[in-house]
Amino acid sequence: MLEIKNLHASLEEEDKAILKGVDLTVEAGKVHAIMGPNGSGKSTLSYVLSGKDGYEVTDGTATLEGEDILDMEPEERAAAGLFLAFQYPVEIPGVGNMTFLRTAVNAQRKARGEEEMSATEFLKVVRARARTLNIDAEMLKRPVNVGFSGGEKKRNEILQMAMLEPKMCILDETDSGLDVDAMKLVADGVNALRAEGRGFLVITHYQRLLDHIKPDVVHIMADGRIVKSGGPELALEVENNGYADILAEVA
Amino acid sequence: MAKPQLKHDPTEVRLLNIARPDAAAWTGPARDAAVKRVQEMRLPARRDEYWKYTRPDTLVDYQAPAAALFHNDEGRLFDGIDRLTIVFVDGVFDAERSDDLEMAGVRIDRLAEPADIHWAAETYGSLEAAGHYVPRALAALNTAFASDGVLIHVTGKTERPINLVYEHASETSDAMLHHVVKLDAGAEVTLLENGPAAARLNMVMEVDVADGAAFHHVRAQGRDHERRAVTHIFARLGTESVFKSFTLTVNGRLTRNECVVDLTGDNAVAHVAGACVGDGDFHHDDTVFVTHDAVDCESRQVFKKVLRNGAVGVFQGKILVKEGAQKTDGYQISQSLLLDDDSQFLAKPELEIYADDVACSHGSTSGAIDETALFYLRSRGVSRDEATDLLTLAFLAEAVDEIEAEALRADMLARLENWLKRRR
Ligand SMILES: Nc1ncnc2c1ncn2[C@@H]1O[C@H](COP(=O)(O)OP(=O)(O)O)[C@@H](O)[C@H]1O
Numbered sequence: 309m310l311e312i313k314n315l316h317a318s319l320e321e322e323d324k325a326i327l328k329g330v331d332l333t334v335e336a337g338k339v340h341a342i343m344g345p346n347g348s349g350k351s352t353l354s355y356v357l358s359g360k361d362g363y364e365v366t367d368g369t370a371t372l373e374g375e376d377i378l379d380m381e382p383e384e385r386a387a388a389g390l391f392l393a394f395q396y397p398v399e400i401p402g403v404g405n406m407t408f409l410r411t412a413v414n415a416q417r418k419a420r421g422e423e424e425m426s427a428t429e430f431l432k433v434v435r436a437r438a439r440t441l442n443i444d445a446e447m448l449k450r451p452v453n454v455g456f457s458g459g460e461k462k463r464n465e466i467l468q469m470a471m472l473e474p475k476m477c478i479l480d481e482t483d484s485g486l487d488v489d490a491m492k493l494v495a496d497g498v499n500a501l502r503a504e505g506r507g508f509l510v511i512t513h514y515q516r517l518l519d520h521i522k523p524d525v526v527h528i529m530a531d532g533r534i535v536k537s538g539g540p541e542l543a544l545e546v547e548n549n550g551y552a553d554i555l556a557e558v559a
Numbered sequence: 560m561a562k563p564q565l566k567h568d569p570t571e572v573r574l575l576n577i578a579r580p581d582a583a584a585w586t587g588p589a590r591d592a593a594v595k596r597v598q599e600m601r602l603p604a605r606r607d608e609y610w611k612y613t614r615p616d617t618l619v620d621y622q623a624p625a626a627a628l629f630h631n632d633e634g635r636l637f638d639g640i641d642r643l644t645i646v647f648v649d650g651v652f653d654a655e656r657s658d659d660l661e662m663a664g665v666r667i668d669r670l671a672e673p674a675d676i677h678w679a680a681e682t683y684g685s686l687e688a689a690g691h692y693v694p695r696a697l698a699a700l701n702t703a704f705a706s707d708g709v710l711i712h713v714t715g716k717t718e719r720p721i722n723l724v725y726e727h728a729s730e731t732s733d734a735m736l737h738h739v740v741k742l743d744a745g746a747e748v749t750l751l752e753n754g755p756a757a758a759r760l761n762m763v764m765e766v767d768v769a770d771g772a773a774f775h776h777v778r779a780q781g782r783d784h785e786r787r788a789v790t791h792i793f794a795r796l797g798t799e800s801v802f803k804s805f806t807l808t809v810n811g812r813l814t815r816n817e818c819v820v821d822l823t824g825d826n827a828v829a830h831v832a833g834a835c836v837g838d839g840d841f842h843h844d845d846t847v848f849v850t851h852d853a854v855d856c857e858s859r860q861v862f863k864k865v866l867r868n869g870a871v872g873v874f875q876g877k878i879l880v881k882e883g884a885q886k887t888d889g890y891q892i893s894q895s896l897l898l899d900d901d902s903q904f905l906a907k908p909e910l911e912i913y914a915d916d917v918a919c920s921h922g923s924t925s926g927a928i929d930e931t932a933l934f935y936l937r938s939r940g941v942s943r944d945e946a947t948d949l950l951t952l953a954f955l956a957e958a959v960d961e962i963e964a965e966a967l968r969a970d971m972l973a974r975l976e977n978w979l980k981r982r983r
């Protein structure tokens with residue numbers, strides 16, 4: 309599904325290398341988790357994959373279902389099936405959440421040559437999916453993420469993911485700032501989307517989320533590289549002993 | 560028309576080359592006095608501080624620069640609203656296409672009619688004359704030489720809005736219209752204006768809002784790219800009265816909209832707002848002067864400008880709080896969204912306060928599209944253009960939201976949305 313090879317990226321402005329050769333393959337139907345100390349480059353990886361300005365890819369490749377995504381515009385990557393749940397969802401005053409969702413869904417459909425969703429159909433689907441995430445009508449009406457609590461913002465990210473039905477979902481610390489109940493809602497939302505043809509890359513600091521979203525593979529990222537990969541037990545090891553042992557071992 | 564005497568200054572040239580219309584006798588004294596004001600103040604020149612950001616020459620010149628007509632395929636604005644329509648073509652009243660000037664709660668006359676309109680004789684030119692804290696000689700020129708306009712005396716609550724439609728049919732037309740609106744105590748009216756009016760328009764509207772009365776005003780200045788306009792609104796507000804005015808400007812080579820509001824009765828409310836979008840050869844100037852001269856009044860100025868391809872936006876806004884105007888609540892915000900590096904926004908916000916118990920705030924910002932928001936939208940599959948439009952419309956909506964009536968808000972937003980789509 310997602311294949312990253314020897315990916316190097318630096319900050320455009322400072323000419324500072326952040327990603328220093330990332331190798332990672334997420335197969336369809338699988339959930340991969342990335343853990344790692346703060347500043348190791350996890351968010352940078354998610355931004356470089358989704359096409360944010362300010363980063364320069366200096367080496368390596370990234371493909372989605374065999375298609376090179378690094379040359380695509382962010383909207384093209386989205387239409388190709390890539391989705392990033394932001395670590396810090398963006399507030400957009402003046403743009404209603406519902407308008408935003410419908411614009412996004414229809415823009416992707418149009419880009420793929422599919423028919424747009426009618427207003428009534430959209431409303432039906434969005435209401436049903438919002439309900440399972442405990443998002444009420446009021447939240448759908450409000451401007452995107454404006455005045456949302458941390459948990460509401462994260463649930464709103466999952467709602468977008470549910471509406472857009474991407475092939476490859478990257479979740480950047482979607483669990484941070486969530487209480488236990490909200491975490492359960494988010495995890496349930498993700499689990500509901502788990503499917504044969506869909507891959508997940510879950511970036512997290514904590515084992516907690518991985519109790520709910522059982523990963524197939526866990527990677528440890530440090531200083532811009534994947535330094536160790538393993539099964540779910542690797543997450544437990546981090547939870548119990550921190551990163552020091554693992555980093556010492558691979559150093 | 561006599562040849563201009565080039566040696567003379569622009570004011571003399573203009574006065575020599577303009578004829579008083581065949582007007583009703585009752586306007587005579589007001590027109591005479593206005594000519595004197597023009598001679599004393601002189602028409603604006605480039606060196607004038609008040610015209611620092613906007614060149615007045617093409618508004619002052621004895622000839623209107625030609626302006627190509629724009630064929631509008633959008634359909635007429637306000638068509639979904641039950642209203643009384645009055646049509647002017649190049650500043651000339653079109654009786655055939657206008658409704659009968661009859662409606663409960665209001666009496667409507669025309670300035671060009673010979674009938675003796677007593678109430679208007681008192682008001683015509685008087686609010687304009689009182690509005691010269693700063694010289695506004697183009698308004699005085701209008702009082703002196705306006706060829707037509709409507710005189711609206713609102714005695715009750717009108718059930719339908721009055722819609723002044725201004726069509727532009729001749730590439731060289733030069734229109735001068737002067738409206739007077741007088742609202743009796745407790746009366747209410749909504750006035751809608753739309754259309755480019757002429758190659759060049761000089762419009763004055765005097766609005767006298769008596770105690771407890773409410774005046775709502777929404778206008779859209781037409782889409783012709785080459786038209787020019789200088790407009791003045793002079794409003795006087797009585798106790799507990801309301802004045803709300805919104806202006807949409809889409810295109811136009813040169814627009815100067817002045818709005819002069821005097822809050823003279825306690826607890827009065829004045830809101831003046833505007834949204835403008837310009838691309839290329841576009842210069843738009845909002846000049847607002849709000850005077851608080853009573854206790855417990857509220858004023859709000861909200862102006863938003865979207866500029867692209869070298870378009871220029873100007874905002875000069877002043878809140879003057881006179882001695883004794885305690886508990887004044889004054890607010891002013893002017894913001895521009897510059898869609899490229901060639902465009903320019905020039906703002907001069909001013910507060911002048913002589914009372915001690917007041918809350919006044921003002922702000923002015925100029926910025927580009929929020930890149931973070933743009934990326935967020937694009938990461939969801941929305942194209943760069945569509946995302947830019949969404950954010951631009953959201954920016955403008957904050958000014959449009961100043962309009963109370965939902966249907967009118969929707970009309971204005973639709974126009975802006977169409978502009979964004981077309982211009983891409
Ligand atoms: N736009 C940026 N400007 C400056 N430094 C940045 C920027 N983006 C990332 N970095 C730096 O790159 C490194 C990796 O950051 P990040 O990808 O956010 O790490 P993580 O998500 O693993 O905590 C950090 O040292 C961070 O300070």
Ligand SMILES: [Mg+2]
Nearest residue numbers: 350351395481
């Ligand atoms: Mg991060």
